[in-house]
Amino acid sequence: MFIGFYTTGPEKGHRHTHTVILLHGRGSNCYEFSQEFLASKACKCADHPQSLRSLLPGIRWVFPSSPATELDGAIYNGSQWFDMGTISNPNDTAYIHTDGLKGSTELVLDIIAQEEKLISHEKIFLGGFGQGFVPAYMAYFLKGKRFTGLIGLCTWLPSDAFGEIKWNLEAVRNIERQERSATPMFIAHTYDEDVFRVDEGRKVRDTLTQKTRGAVEWHEYEHSRHSIGNDDIYDFINREIFTTPRRGNVR
Numbered sequence: 001m002f003i004g005f006y007t008t009g010p011e012k013g014h015r016h017t018h019t020v021i022l023l024h025g026r027g028s029n030c031y032e033f034s035q036e037f038l039a040s041k042a043c044k045c046a047d048h049p050q051s052l053r054s055l056l057p058g059i060r061w062v063f064p065s066s067p068a069t070e071l072d073g074a075i076y077n078g079s080q081w082f083d084m085g086t087i088s089n090p091n092d093t094a095y096i097h098t099d100g101l102k103g104s105t106e107l108v109l110d111i112i113a114q115e116e117k118l119i120s121h122e123k124i125f126l127g128g129f130g131q132g133f134v135p136a137y138m139a140y141f142l143k144g145k146r147f148t149g150l151i152g153l154c155t156w157l158p159s160d161a162f163g164e165i166k167w168n169l170e171a172v173r174n175i176e177r178q179e180r181s182a183t184p185m186f187i188a189h190t191y192d193e194d195v196f197r198v199d200e201g202r203k204v205r206d207t208l209t210q211k212t213r214g215a216v217e218w219h220e221y222e223h224s225r226h227s228i229g230n231d232d233i234y235d236f237i238n239r240e241i242f243t244t245p246r247r248g249n250v251r
Contacts, residue, residue: 004029004030004064004065005030005062005063005064005065005111006030006031006034006063006065007060007061007062007063008034008038008053008060008061009053009057009058009059009060009061010057010058010059010060011053011054011057011058013057014057014058015058016058016059016060016118016119017058017059017119017123017241018058018059018060018119018123018124018125018148018237018241019059019060019061019062019115019118019119019123019124019125020059020060020061020062020124020125020127020151020237021062021063021064021108021111021112021115021124021125021126021127021136022034022037022061022062022063022127022128022129022132022136022151023063023064023066023081023108023127023128023129023132023133023135023136024063024065024066024128024129024130024132025128025129025130025131025132025154025195026079026080026081026084026130026131026132026195027079027080028079028129029065029066029079030063030064030065031063031065033063033129034061034063037052037063037129038051038052038053038061039051040052040230041230042055042230042231042233042234052230052233052234052237055234055238056234056237056238056241059237060115060118060119062111062115064107064108064111065079066079066080066081066104066132080100080131081100081101081104081131081132081134081135082097082098082100082101082103082104082131082134082135083097083100084097084131084158101134101135101138101158104135105135105138105139105142107135108126108135108136108138108139109139109142109143112124112126112139112143121143121145121146121147122145122146122147122148123148124147124148125147125148125149125150125151125237125240126139126140126147126149126150126151127149127150127151127152127153127186128151128152128153128155129153129154129155130153130154130155130195130196131155132155133151133152133153133155133157133204134155134156134157134158136150136152137150137152137157140183146182146183147183148183148184148240148241149183149184149185149186149236149237149240150183150184150185150186150208151185151186151187151233151236152185152186152187152188152201152204153187153188153189154188154189154190154195154196154201155187155189155196155200155201155204156196156200156201156203156204157200157203157204157207182212182215183212184215184217184236184240185208185212185215185216185217186217186219186232186233186236187201187204187205187208187216187217187218187219188201188218188219188220188221188229188232188233189201189202189219189220189221190220190221190222191220191221191222192222198220201220202218205218217232217236219232
């Protein structure tokens, strides 16, 4: 299965200190998502808003792209990490293509392995937007190691589908180990999100709070469909770069 990438950073004259791997949503691609994400501004200086890339110059940004062609037997014809048939009922496991989800998760694990040749896994943020968070989430658990942070934006988790995927014994042990980790997590959603509604985001927050010992930072935004708060993302990334992880839930 072919997968493309868009990477940028660190900024000229800055040492590579951390990597952020972010997966796009359904129907998008690495370049489209990266340009939108990195071009939006964070207002840390009210008179001179800056992009996340400028505010975090030591980061290498990695944006993978899902398969550009239709998955075998897929109902939806656009790019996607796995087929889910319809978004009207995202938790209907009858429409979740578990083989596609497993394959995309393994691809994300390969991406992480490539980045680990450049920097420690403890200096990698992992996450995704919409559907892209799902294989990122699974890769996080299967890796069985601590990351700097986990980021989920306007997303949901098809938890029942996870139980239908057959992992090997080592993978199962890694999942159990990761549930005891303390990786900080940033989960955000908008009220007017019409792909995965805000209630799904709240379920993600609650699931991660229950399954892990990591601090779960939750944000809800009133507008800007399919977008997130760059100020909050900057604060989360910047804080986790320079501080040790905390335990407990932050809301």
